[in-house]
Structures are given as C-alpha cells and as structure tokens.
Amino acid sequence: xxERDQRRSTCPISAALEVVGDRWTLLIVRDMxxxxxxxYRDLLAAPEGIATNILANRLARMQxxxxxxxxxxxxxxxxxxxxxxxxxxxxxxxxMGLSTWGARYEGGIAPEGVLEAWMEDxxxxxxxxxxxxxxx
Amino acid sequence: xxERDQRRSTCPISAALEVVGDRWTLLIVRDMxxxxxxxYRDLLAAPEGIATNILANRLARMQxxxxxxxxxxxxxxxxxxxxxxxxxxxxxxxxMGLSTWGARYEGGIAPEGVLEAWMEDxxxxxxxxxxxxxxx
DNA sequence: CATTATAACTTGCTAAGCGCAAGCGATTCT
DNA sequence: AGAATCGCTTGCGCTTAGCAAGTTATAATG
Numbered sequence: 001x002x003e004r005d006q007r008r009s010t011c012p013i014s015a016a017l018e019v020v021g022d023r024w025t026l027l028i029v030r031d032m033x034x035x036x037x038x039x040y041r042d043l044l045a046a047p048e049g050i051a052t053n054i055l056a057n058r059l060a061r062m063q064x065x066x067x068x069x070x071x072x073x074x075x076x077x078x079x080x081x082x083x084x085x086x087x088x089x090x091x092x093x094x095x096m097g098l099s100t101w102g103a104r105y106e107g108g109i110a111p112e113g114v115l116e117a118w119m120e121d122x123x124x125x126x127x128x129x130x131x132x133x134x135x136x
Numbered sequence: 137x138x139e140r141d142q143r144r145s146t147c148p149i150s151a152a153l154e155v156v157g158d159r160w161t162l163l164i165v166r167d168m169x170x171x172x173x174x175x176y177r178d179l180l181a182a183p184e185g186i187a188t189n190i191l192a193n194r195l196a197r198m199q200x201x202x203x204x205x206x207x208x209x210x211x212x213x214x215x216x217x218x219x220x221x222x223x224x225x226x227x228x229x230x231x232m233g234l235s236t237w238g239a240r241y242e243g244g245i246a247p248e249g250v251l252e253a254w255m256e257d258x259x260x261x262x263x264x265x266x267x268x269x270x271x272x
Numbered sequence: 273c274a275t276t277a278t279a280a281c282t283t284g285c286t287a288a289g290c291g292c293a294a295g296c297g298a299t300t301c302t
Numbered sequence: 303a304g305a306a307t308c309g310c311t312t313g314c315g316c317t318t319a320g321c322a323a324g325t326t327a328t329a330a331t332g
Contacts, residue, residue: 009183009184010243010244010245011166011183011238011244011245011246012234012235012236012237012238012239012242012244012245012246012251013162013163013166013231013234013235013238013244014163014166014183014184014238014244015238015239015242015243015244016234016235016237016238016242016244017159017162017163017234017238018242019238019242020234021157021158021159021162022157022289023153023157023289023290024290026149026153026157027149027150027153030147030149030150039308039309040308040309040310041307041308041309044309047145047147047150048145048150049291050291051290051291051292051293052291052292052293052309052310052311053290053291053292053310053311053312054289054290054291055309055310056309056310056311066241076299076300076307076308077298077299077300077308078298078299078300078307078308078309079299079307079308079309080308080309080310087241090237090240090241091237093233093236093237094230094233094234094237095149096233097229097230097232097233098148098149098152098153098156098230099148099149099152100148100229101148101152101226101227101229101230102147102148102149102150102151102152102153102155103148103151104226105202105223105226106148106151106152106154106155107146107151108146108147108148108149108150108151108152109146109147109148110147110148115148122258158318158319159319160319175279175280176279176280176281177278177279177280180280185320186320187319187320187321187322188280188281188282188321188322189281189282189283189319189320189321190318190319190320191280191281192280192281192282212278212279212328212329213279213327213328213329214278214279214280214327214328214329215278215279215280215328216279216280
C-alpha cells in the first residue's frame with residue numbers, strides 16, 4: 001500500500017501537507033535552495049539542529065517521494081550528493097509564502113533583498129532561483 | 137518564557153513553521169477560509185477527521201498566537217464563534233502555494249476555478265477572498 | 273417543568289514521532 | 303598503518319498525536 005492510497009482527502013492542501021507538513025522537510029528544502037547544501041553534513045549544520053537519525057530518515061523519505069535524488073560523490077566515495085528534483089524546487093513558492101508571513105508576523109529575518117525580489121515579481125524570482133540551482 | 141524566546145533560529149521560514157508547521161493548523165485555516173467553518177462542530181467535520189482534543193488544543197493555541205479570535209454566539213449560548221484575524225487570513229498565500237503544489241504533484245483536486253484564479257492574479261485573488269471573509 | 277439533545281470541551285490511555293548520545297562500516301588523509 | 307571523516311544506524315526516553323469515553327452548560331421538546 002502506497003502512501004498515496006492512504007491519503008486522508010482529495011484536497012490538494014491536505015495532500016501537500018502529508019508530504020511537507022512535518023518539522024523538517026521544508027527546512028531541508030530551504031537549506032538546499034538558499035544555503036547551497038548538497039551533503040548530509042551540510043544539512044546537519046542547519047541552525048535548528050536536526051538529529052542525525054531524523055535527517056537520514058527524511059532524506060530517504062524525500063527521495064522516495066521524488067523531492068530529491070542522491071548519488072555518490074565521484075571525488076569522494078564516502079560522500080553522497082543530494083539534489084532537488086523539479087518537484088522539490090517547485091516548493092519554492094511555499095517557502096516564500098512562509099517566509100513572507102514569518103517575517104511579517106513572527107519577527108523572522110530573511111536575507112537582504114530576498115523578500116523584496118519575491119514580492120516585486122514572483123515568477124521572475126522563481127525562474128532566477130531555479131536557474132541558479134541548475135547551474136551549480 | 138514565551139514561545140518566541142525559544143525560537144530555534146531567526147529564519148522567517150523556520151519562525152513560520154514553528155507556528156503553522158504541524159498537521160492541523162493550516163487545515164483549520166483552510167476550513168475557515170474555504171469551507172466557511174465558524175464553530176467547533178464545523179471544524180470537526182473536516183474530511184481528514186481531527187480528534188476532539190487536538191482541535192480544542194489547536195483552537196486555544198491559535199487564539200494565543202493571534203491567528204483567530206473566539207466569542208460566544210449571541211444566538212446560542214452553547215456555541216462559540218471563531219474568526220480568523222488578519223494574521224490568520226494572511227496565511228492564504230501559503231495555502232495557495234501548497235494547493236498549487238499538491239495539485240500538480242500529489243494528485244490533489246482543488247475546487248473548480250480556484251487555482252486558475254490564483255495563478256492568473258494572486259493579489260486580486262487574495263483581496264477577493266479576504267473581502268468575502270470580512271463580509272459574512 | 274422534566275427530559276432529551278446538542279455544543280464545546282476534558283480525561284485517560286495507547287501509539288507514533290522526535291531528539292539525544294553513542295556506535296559502526298566504509299573511505300580517505302597523514 | 304593509524305587516525306580522521308562521512309554517512310549513516312541503534313537504543314532509549316520524552317513529547318506529541320490519536321481514539322474513545324465522559325463532563326458541563328445551554329437549548330429544544332413533550
């Protein structure tokens with residue numbers, strides 16, 4: 001039985017929350033998009049301090065859900081390189097929605113210029129960030 | 137010690153997730169915005185089936201966080217009427233981001249025309265939905 | 273006016289998820 | 303060869319979620 005079969009409703013908000021509605025998934029996506037994180041170690045360095053077992057679990061789950069892919073680093077056999085799929089990258093608007101709200105109501109502080117660029121022209125912002133991901 | 141003092145980082149995404157990053161908070165907001173839910177019973181009817189103790193807990197928490205307000209129904213002393221504050225209503229873009237993603241990648245189905253209207257003109261959509269909330 | 277029903281919770285218990293600390297096998301560096 | 307590093311895994315305790323039953327206050331019903 002797949003995760004999808006046990007979906008609680010057909011609502012797309014609910015469906016999305018079953019995938020990203022936990023404590024860590026979106027923060028991992030954040031660190032991969034904005035922090036350039038590509039390895040397990042990069043992600044462990046998140047300021048919120050994710051536990052090693054949770055991170056391993058989330059990476060496996062996100063891979064199974066098609067949000068990211070992994071491959072061994074050709075330069076170093078110990079290291080795995082994680083990359084967001086288009087599906088993962090497409091969570092950017094969700095991140096920006098949260099970011100806008102968190103900055104407005106919860107005193108969060110986004111990197112200089114990011115929210116401004118997003119609010120000015122969301123589509124151009126997404127295109128620019130996604131191009132930057134593809135580049136490196 | 138307030139919830140804010142124990143914030144795990146200054147990141148606005150993280151700050152927002154500490155408030156709405158659980159299984160139910162955003163679904164409650166969804167039911168209040170799109171389902172016209174105003175009472176405990178309305179919210180219990182959510183297709184995902186929230187437990188009574190969790191709903192009571194979330195309503196109290198959301199009220200403490202300024203996402204919604206409650207007042208006794210003047211028509212019926214048993215009933216409490218819940219309403220979203222501007223802060224709660226401002227979660228609409230987050231909901232729509234999740235909805236767009238959930239429909240695209242997870243097979244969720246939004247009510248006819250909603251996603252189209254959002255993608256066509258997000259600002260106008262938000263204005264329209266918020267006006268509808270204020271009206272009733 | 274007594275009874276029944278309804279609304280909004282609360283309580284108790286069990287199950288699932290999160291978090292910390294320690295350990296492990298496979299590389300790679302010195 | 304020995305030490306360090308990388309990506310995990312394991313064990314355990316704690317917190318949160320979920321289910322079922324019960325409680326109080328108000329309102330409708332006969």
